[in-house]
Amino acid sequence: MCRTLSPFLFITSLAFGGVLHAADKEPIQPINAAKVANPAMVELGKKLFFDPRLSRSGFISCNSCHNLSMGGTDNIKTSIGHNWQRGPINSPTVLNASMNVAQFWDGRAKDLQEQAGGPIANPGEMAFTHELAIDVLASIPAYRAQFRQVFGQDKLTIEQVTRAIAAFEEVLVTPGSRFDQWLMGKKSALTKDELAGYQLFKSSGCIACHNGPAVGGNTFQKMGVVEPYKTAMTAQGRSAVTGKDADRFNFKVPTLRNVELTYPYFHDGEAATLTQAVDVMGRLQLGRTFTPDENAKLVAFLKTLTGKQPQLVLPILPPSSDTTPRPVPFD
Amino acid sequence: MCRTLSPFLFITSLAFGGVLHAADKEPIQPINAAKVANPAMVELGKKLFFDPRLSRSGFISCNSCHNLSMGGTDNIKTSIGHNWQRGPINSPTVLNASMNVAQFWDGRAKDLQEQAGGPIANPGEMAFTHELAIDVLASIPAYRAQFRQVFGQDKLTIEQVTRAIAAFEEVLVTPGSRFDQWLMGKKSALTKDELAGYQLFKSSGCIACHNGPAVGGNTFQKMGVVEPYKTAMTAQGRSAVTGKDADRFNFKVPTLRNVELTYPYFHDGEAATLTQAVDVMGRLQLGRTFTPDENAKLVAFLKTLTGKQPQLVLPILPPSSDTTPRPVPFD
Numbered sequence: 001m002c003r004t005l006s007p008f009l010f011i012t013s014l015a016f017g018g019v020l021h022a023a024d025k026e027p028i029q030p031i032n033a034a035k036v037a038n039p040a041m042v043e044l045g046k047k048l049f050f051d052p053r054l055s056r057s058g059f060i061s062c063n064s065c066h067n068l069s070m071g072g073t074d075n076i077k078t079s080i081g082h083n084w085q086r087g088p089i090n091s092p093t094v095l096n097a098s099m100n101v102a103q104f105w106d107g108r109a110k111d112l113q114e115q116a117g118g119p120i121a122n123p124g125e126m127a128f129t130h131e132l133a134i135d136v137l138a139s140i141p142a143y144r145a146q147f148r149q150v151f152g153q154d155k156l157t158i159e160q161v162t163r164a165i166a167a168f169e170e171v172l173v174t175p176g177s178r179f180d181q182w183l184m185g186k187k188s189a190l191t192k193d194e195l196a197g198y199q200l201f202k203s204s205g206c207i208a209c210h211n212g213p214a215v216g217g218n219t220f221q222k223m224g225v226v227e228p229y230k231t232a233m234t235a236q237g238r239s240a241v242t243g244k245d246a247d248r249f250n251f252k253v254p255t256l257r258n259v260e261l262t263y264p265y266f267h268d269g270e271a272a273t274l275t276q277a278v279d280v281m282g283r284l285q286l287g288r289t290f291t292p293d294e295n296a297k298l299v300a301f302l303k304t305l306t307g308k309q310p311q312l313v314l315p316i317l318p319p320s321s322d323t324t325p326r327p328v329p330f331d
Numbered sequence: 332m333c334r335t336l337s338p339f340l341f342i343t344s345l346a347f348g349g350v351l352h353a354a355d356k357e358p359i360q361p362i363n364a365a366k367v368a369n370p371a372m373v374e375l376g377k378k379l380f381f382d383p384r385l386s387r388s389g390f391i392s393c394n395s396c397h398n399l400s401m402g403g404t405d406n407i408k409t410s411i412g413h414n415w416q417r418g419p420i421n422s423p424t425v426l427n428a429s430m431n432v433a434q435f436w437d438g439r440a441k442d443l444q445e446q447a448g449g450p451i452a453n454p455g456e457m458a459f460t461h462e463l464a465i466d467v468l469a470s471i472p473a474y475r476a477q478f479r480q481v482f483g484q485d486k487l488t489i490e491q492v493t494r495a496i497a498a499f500e501e502v503l504v505t506p507g508s509r510f511d512q513w514l515m516g517k518k519s520a521l522t523k524d525e526l527a528g529y530q531l532f533k534s535s536g537c538i539a540c541h542n543g544p545a546v547g548g549n550t551f552q553k554m555g556v557v558e559p560y561k562t563a564m565t566a567q568g569r570s571a572v573t574g575k576d577a578d579r580f581n582f583k584v585p586t587l588r589n590v591e592l593t594y595p596y597f598h599d600g601e602a603a604t605l606t607q608a609v610d611v612m613g614r615l616q617l618g619r620t621f622t623p624d625e626n627a628k629l630v631a632f633l634k635t636l637t638g639k640q641p642q643l644v645l646p647i648l649p650p651s652s653d654t655t656p657r658p659v660p661f662d
Contacts (some may be wrong), residue, residue: 049398053373058407065389068646069381076389076660084415086661126467259649264657273653314643317400319592329407330417 026212027202030180031257033305034171041150045168047143047315048161053136054125056081057280058327062119062165068312071261072172075227077269082127083331088237093262095310098159099171099214100318105251105267107220108241113184114167116267119156129159137161142318174258174307182304189302200294205286214258215305223249226287229280233268260303274299289324338494358533361511361640362427362588363635365502371494372481376499378474378646382465389658390415393450393496397425399598399643402592403503408600413458414662420566421600424593427586429501430545434464438551439572443497448489458463461489466656468492505589505638513635520592521635522587528632531625536617546587546636554580557618562610564599591634605630 035043052061065079065087066072068275074080079087101107119125120133131264137143137157147156147308150164178200183187190198201207210216220238221278223229238250251267265271271280278298281292286328290298320326367373379385383392383621396410397403398420403424405411410418420436424553432438434446435519451464468474469487478487481495510529512520521529532538541547551569554560559582583596595604602611609629613621621629 052401052405054399056409059395059405060409067383067644070383071650074390075384075651076658080388080390080660084661173543263651272657275653309647312645314645315400316640319402320406320594322606327407329411330415 014024019079023331027207028215029213031173031175031182031213033175034173041164041167044150048165049168051314051317054120055134056128057329060126064092071258073262077264081125085124089267094169095172095174096214096257100217106237106241107252112169113162116162116165139193139321139324170287172310176308177305193297194300194304198295209253210256216253217255220250223251225285225286225329246298249284258306260306358538359513359546360544362504362506362544364506365504372495372498374482376495379431379496380499381646382648384450385464387459388660391457396422400453402589403591406628408595412456416455420598421565427545427588431548437568437572438583443500444493448497449494470652470655471649503641507639510635512514524628525631525635528628540584541587546583548586550584552584555614558615561626562599589637590636
């Protein structure tokens with residue numbers, strides 16, 4: 001299941017060593033609160049994240065599929081794109097995404113900035129072009145002024161747009177979950193069943209892939225280790241990026257932070273509930289059928305990973321000017 | 332243009348009487364700040380307003396077409412509904428909508444509560460049913476608790492849903508515009524050109540229909556008085572409600588509050604800019620071709636009607652439970 005052995009050794013030693021309270025001895029670390037280095041850039045990025053004028057239709061914004069009211073996802077199997085096209089894969093959460101080893105399920109973008117340009121120009125998603133997006137933004141006086149203030153130059157570029165969006169996404173972290181409170185020493189933060197779930201999460205091997213502060217997101221792993229995963233979805237995962245057949249069906253391990261909010265699960269969105277997801281993961285990845293009681297405890301633990309959601313004041317977008325190119329929702 | 336003569340008389344006397352500063356002597360009154368009578372109901376309504384689970388697809392919320400980042404509109408000619416259907420008419424702003432004589436362009440809903448149920452069950456919009464919407468909400472424990480707290484009963488009904496949405500919409504008012512500051516005595520709030528625009532707005536007759544605190548919204552009027560309005564849109568307006576041929580092409584006069592943000596204009600969204608809208612209104616409603624200078628002054632005045640937009644913390648929606656019916660984005 002893992003491409004290196006060391007995580008397994010680490011976990012096994014922990015699993016048999018009992019529960020350790022000091023966060024630095026656990027394979028999961030607490031989420032830190034966001035540090036806002038450049039508030040003006042973050043504020044600009046927030047506007048862009050919510051602005052549907054970055055799409056051809058004028059209807060789809062980043063927030064449409066990474067809805068910050070809903071755990072940074074759209075809670076549907078695969079997203080709805082321009083002209084109601086069916087997306088090829090489940091939209092991963094934008095929450096804590098800065099901790100991912102790379103972006104997209106197949107890791108084809110190295111970071112949030114590289115990711116941010118993708119959906120804008122994807123004909124199946126926002127269906128725009130970077131050039132047209134820049135034309136729109138540059139035609140809006142209030143945006144021009146804000147870009148100038150943040151980037152110190154008159155010329156507006158797609159790199160500025162994606163950098164600002166990434167700066168906003170970097171502050172979308174969710175500290176303060178009950179599990180993190182427990183990690184930081186508050187023993188009463190978890191119930192007995194939740195703690196038993198965490199112990200089982202470690203001892204059964206889930207932790208081998210779902211570890212670190214994001215409880216995942218830091219490696220690519222094969223979907224279907226013990227048993228193959230059956231899906232109608234054609235996505236090939238990591239091999240589409242590396243060209244290596246050995247990477248076929250390797251996907252980025254999703255973060256389990258806020259997993260209570262980010263249903264449905266898996267790259268194809270075919271697991272509707274945590275109970276189903278835990279059952280499939282146990283059988284396909286670990287060769288283990290969890291009993292209903294074990295499953296319930298794992299689910300109880302997973303729900304303690306829901307952190308404090310970013311409290312955002314809805315941005316007020318600057319109006320288009322008379323020269324702003326108008327959206328084309330219907331071709 | 333008007334069905335009663337009195338507004339005309341009122342305006343004419345003002346236009347020749349010079350500019351009066353006391354708000355009670357002007358045909359437009361300032362917007363009052365929202366009074367929140369029931370904060371828990373407003374908060375519930377806000378969640379429902381932003382919740383796409385009230386649609387069949389799980390993708391479209393009230394905020395999709397009445398986007399509170401964009402003046403309470405979607406800034407496209409006609410909205411995008413379920414399965415990317417093209418809406419039959421331009422989405423009017425939800426801002427200050429509580430001041431409207433009735434809701435929808437044809438006034439077929441008597442108030443905000445009656446309006447709120449419409450799009451949910453409209454096959455071309457959210458494409459859901461009231462029964463399914465209630466099934467979804469009643470399956471979500473946190474919603475059940477909040478409805479019980481607000482309405483004091485266990486049974487969840489569509490009347491509660493629409494009442495809560497209406498309660499939220501009632502607080503979506505936009506006081507504090509520069510024009511309102513001027514109305515309330517701050518002479519420096521308007522430039523000379525903006526004030527000249529207001530004087531022309533009154534003397535040329537715009538004010539006959541666009542008056543009151545919402546600068547419109549309080550009567551139905553014929554679109555195309557002096558010249559017929561040519562449009563490909565089949566909407567018949569008020570006659571579809573009253574069955575009277577005399578009401579054909581009568582539409583609710585839109586509010587001009589925040590008109591800078593609520594483009595494109597008219598029931599068919601065919602006027603992209605304020606300049607175009609003012610020109611068409613002058614010719615078709617008043618039989619007058621405004622000079623470029625007059626048009627610019629009117630537009631300058633109209634832009635002073637942009638009020639303080641509601642500052643809203645984006646709601647965090649309670650997650651679906653295992654028994655919540657799942658969205659059906661693709662049939």
